[in-house]
Amino acid sequence: MTPLSPQANLLGSEFAIAPNRKLFGKVMTGMVFACVAISLIPLASILFMVIANGIAGFSPAVFTDLPPAAGMQGGGLRNAIVGTFITCLIGGIISVPFGVLTAIYTIEFSQGNWIFHFVRFCTNVLSGVPSIIAGLFAYGIVVLMTGSFSAVAGGVALSVLMLPTIVRTAEEGLKSVPKTTRMAAVGIGATNFQSVTQIVLPSAMPFIATGVTLAIARAAGETAPLLFTALFNQYDVQGVWQPTATLSVLIYNFAISPYKNQQQLAWVAALIILVIILGISIVARVISRRKVY
Amino acid sequence: MVDTRTDKEIIIKTDNVSIFYGAFQAVRNVFLDIPKNNVVAFIGPSGCGKSTLLRCYNRLNDLIPTAKVQGQITYSGTNLYDPRIDPVEVRRRIGMVFQQPNPFPKSIYDNVAFGLKIAGFKGNIDERVEQSLRKAALWEEVKDKLQQSGLSLSGGQQQRLCIARTIAVEPEVILMDEPCSALDPISTVQIENLIHELKEKFTIVIVTHNMQQAARVSDKTAFFNAGAEDGGSRFGYLVEYDDTRNIFGSPKQEKTQEYISGRFG
Amino acid sequence: MKTPRQNSTETLLEASTQFNPVRAIDQNFRRVTFGLAIGIGLILVWITYSLLVIALPAIQTFGLGFLVDSTWDPVKNIYGALPHVYGTVLSSFLALLFAVPLGVGVAIFLTENFLAPKILQPIAFTVELLAAIPSVVYGLWGLFVFLPTIKPLFQGLNHSFGWIPFFSTEPGGRQLLGASLVLAIMILPTIIAISRDTLTSLPPKLRQGAYGLGATRWETIVLVLLPAALSGIVGSIMLALGRALGETMAMAMLIGNANQANISWLAPASTLSSLIANQFGEASGLQKSSLFYEALILMVLTLVVNILAQALVSRFQQVE
Structure with missing residues (x-):
């Protein structure tokens, strides 16, 4: 190896970065x-x-009035706001216990056996299932069985979509609790049930709450799974077994309608959904800061 | 191996115990009896299997799927690994204090009360919490902030809280896995004093890296060493077990002599 | 329940063998969680099964010929999926064509320190926002903002390059190409997020080694980092493809819902999911069954793509 001569000008030497390399x-x-x-x-x-x-298009009537019929002026989104809330709630009621208990099995009990990998695989596949398929599934098992479109059918469809997110974040949350904490509980004679429900789960709660809120945020904007399940309703919700209006389906119906007033309301509904989703995401971020560990 | 206190009641009997992790033999052929209301120290270089053995005494090794125990461990005449035995019941009688202080992310009060609640304790919980914190020499420091998180305490306080938590359920045996290794010297002295007082009521088995600590706190000392097979795989075995003063004063084995005089380990 | 000390005569064996509600709860708790963990798999089977049951009449009537038949005639009750499979595959392909270079570019931008982290973080957050916007809002925006804006460009394409079959039709208000562009925006966050994770998880010694040999920043990226991250990036593309194939609302609102497979990208088309969304409400009998058949095709398509994607992404993570 010959040392570079002191006079060697870097730019002039054969090792300099050629102009075309710089240009690239x-x-x-x-x-x-x-x-x-x-x-x-x-x-x-x-x-x-x-x-x-x-x-x-915003006015206080948005929160107090029912959607306008075709060609009518004014109107609001009262029933759709309530309907979105109800369908998401039902979705959460089904998917949160399911998802959290599944995560408890994989993290606390499976000890990395085949079921651990099986659940990982299934949640990944499930998260790739198109949302419209979730809707058809709920149509097949709820609407056809009960003979009616309903908020419950919508909630079932949404729960299928929420489940993977909840399992994943609950797993993350449980993993964030140090092994030594479990050892401490078990070491003084707690059963797994006592250790999980009284020590591990409360510690993992901020994580799990984040996952649940994010899943709900995603569900609030879902439309395809609700088209043939919750359907739509011009009027107020009469019960969870009745067709139910939601903001997202309303956006779809009104966006493709020829009436200016309905199109306008579609934008208002879009704004409300975005505010809900952003609001929930921010809440989720705040919760996740309150980590115990 | 001479046991000079054969008159003492034996609470845990370790009879030709070997411990495996999968195919790997971590501990080989240990015979060791723990007398009631004594403090027994396990010393030895790292990798000699002393913590592994300790965890077998309250079946915490059950949490490791590949761990397997051969031989027999009897507690008050009952085989601990009898398939009919519920490990949860074992752990209620034989408690554990860990190397890293690991309070629950709950209030100081709830940390101590947790064990009582899960054990279905019907008495006065407040009273028992206070008693336990007093026994753990922590009461004076925390009595005005019982509702604060256990994690807000200093390391030494956290470890005493963990001890209070363990003694609250009144086990017969307390296992301590290097309880002072994460603590400062002052906290260490406090814990050691505590161990002296606790042996009135409990039997204590303590694993420690610190030979002076073993000499200070224990009645009997077991010295473990790591051996290597011809194939190169390592395993732990018991070299010598005797009264502490004999181990440190006149060890019978050359290895023990070398270790306590600091020539290896 | 007794504590050991309350009844010291109770031996360990007795305590272990007599009935104990706490132990019973513990064992059943474990069983319940086990059942639900298995239940996740059963849901997948259940979904497929419930589609299959309703699709069965159509499967029996049309067989596999359904896939290559382009008739969709509710009057004669003859149905075929070809135009929809074609529309689904083509729109997803076009979306990837735009989204992959953009997404990988943004991922490189976010990982290779072109700007200070203070500026990068808000950009990364903004990109995450893209993923949070519901599909129906993309549809609304596409319908009233994007398609009208881009229409002159499409007309220009048709006038100047009309001799290319892809641009051979006069663009209408809604067509395949415009829908595909919106689809590209929608799958962008998926590509960015996973490509970015892959690039950041590359061992630092790769970068150091390349820089140490005197490679420029871009030579390092193109010759060392991108090849090393390839399987992760391909995995992200597959996941994005999975999402694109199943995307429903934006497509139903923007693609024009024409039951025909046109060579021109500027003509209206339809996808498996947009057809289902559009026709499900009025369909009955064999038509509804055919829609479920289409859903089954979609399910199989996305399953295959997603499983391949998982395999690629997880292989990369294991190499780490």
């Missing part, structure tokens, strides 16, 4: 920045349009 770098950097810009433009546009159009 500049072009690529430019392209990456362009990628970011192109990706952010649609987002900015969506947010801007939803906020602008949503506010333009």
Whole structure:
């Protein structure tokens, strides 16, 4: 190896970065920045349009009135807001215990056996199931059985979509509780049930709450699974076994309707959904900061 | 191996015990009797299997799927590994204090009360919590903040809280797995004093890296060592078990002599 | 329940063998969680089974020929899935064509320190926001904002490049290409998130080694990091593909719902899911059964793609 002579000018030496190498770098950097810009433009546009159009159509009647019939003026989203809340709630009631108990099995009891991998595989596959399929499934097992479209059918469809998120975050939460804490409980004679319900689960709660809220946020915007389950209802919800209006289905119905007033309300509903989703996401972030460990 | 206190009642009998993790033999052929109301120290270099053996005494090794115990461990005449025995019942009688203080993320009060509640304790919980904290020499420091989180205490206080939690359910035996290794010298002295007082009521088995600690707190000492087979795989075995003063004063085995004089380990 | 000390005459063996409600609860708790863990798998089977049951008449009537038949005639009661399979595959393919370079580019941007972390974090958060926007809102935006805006561009494409079969039709208000572009935006976050995770999890010694040999930043990225992250990136693409194939609302609102397979990307089309969303309400009998048959095809498509994606992503994570 010959040492570089002191006079060697780096730029002039044969090891200098050739101009075309520099150019390549500049072009690529430019392209990456362009990628970011192109990706952010649609987002900015969506947010801007939803906020602008949503506010333009906004009035207190949105919360107090029923949706307008075709060609009518005014109207609100009262029943759809309530319906979204109810279907999400039913989805949560089904999926949260299911998901959390499943996670308890995989993390606390499975000791990495085949069921652990089986559940991992199934949750991954389940999270890839198209949302409309979840809707058809709930149609097949609830609507056909009970003979009616209903909020329960919608909730069942949503629960299928919420389940993977809940299992995953509950697993993460349980894993965040140190092994030594379980050892401590078991070491003084707690059964697994006592250790899990009284020590591990409360410690994992912030995590699990985050997962549940995120799953609910996702469910609040789902439309396809509700089309043939909760269906829609021009009027107030009469019960969980009746067809139920939701914000997301209302957006779809009104967006493709030819009436300006209904289209306007679709934007308002979109704004409300975005506010709900963003609000829930922020709440989730705040909860996840209150970690015990 | 001479037991100079054969008059003492034996609470745990370790009879030719070997412990395996899968195919790996962690502990080989241990015979060791623990007399009631004594403090027995396990010393030896790391990897000699002393913690592994300790965990077998309250069946915490059950939590490791590959762990397997051969030989017999009897507690007050009952085989601990009898298939009819419920490990939860074992752990209520033989409690454990761990290396790292591991209070529950609950209030100081609830940390101590937890064991009582799960054991279905019907008496006055407040009273028992206070008693236990007093016995653990922690009461004076925490009596005004019982509702604060156990995790808010200092390391030494946390470890005493863990001891209070263990003694609250009144086990017969307390296992301590290097309880002072994460603590500062002052907290260590406090825990050691505590061990002296606790032996009035409990039998204590303590694993420690610290030979001075073993000499200070224990009545009997077991010295373990790590051996290597021809194939190179390591295993732990018991070298010598005797009264502490004999182990430190006149050990019979050369290995023990070398270890306590600091020539290896 | 007694504590050991309350009844010291009770031996360990007695305590272990006599009935104890706490132990009974513990054992049953374990059984319940075990049952539910198995239940996750059963749900997948149940979903497939419930689709199959309703699809059965259509499967018996049309057999596998359903896949290559392009008739959809409720009057004669003859149905075929070809246009919808074609629309589904083509729209997903086009969406990937746009989203993959964009997504990988953004992932590189977010991991290779082009800007200070203070600026990167809000951008990363914004990208996550894209994933949080419901599909129906994308549809609404596409319908009233994006498609009208992009229409002149499509008309230009048709006028200048109309001799290319893909651009051979006069663009209507809704068509395949516009829907595919919106779809591309929707799957972008999936590609970015997983590609980014993959790039950040590469061992630092790869970067150090390349820089140490005198490679420039971009030579390091293109020649060392991207090849190393390839399986993770491909996995992210497969996951995005899975999402694109099943996407329903935006497609139902934007693709035009034409029951025909047109070579031109500027013509209206339909996908498996958009057809189901559109026709389910009025369908009955064999038509409904055919819709479930289409759902079954969609289920199989997405299952295969997702399982392949899982295999790729998890293989990468094991290498780590």
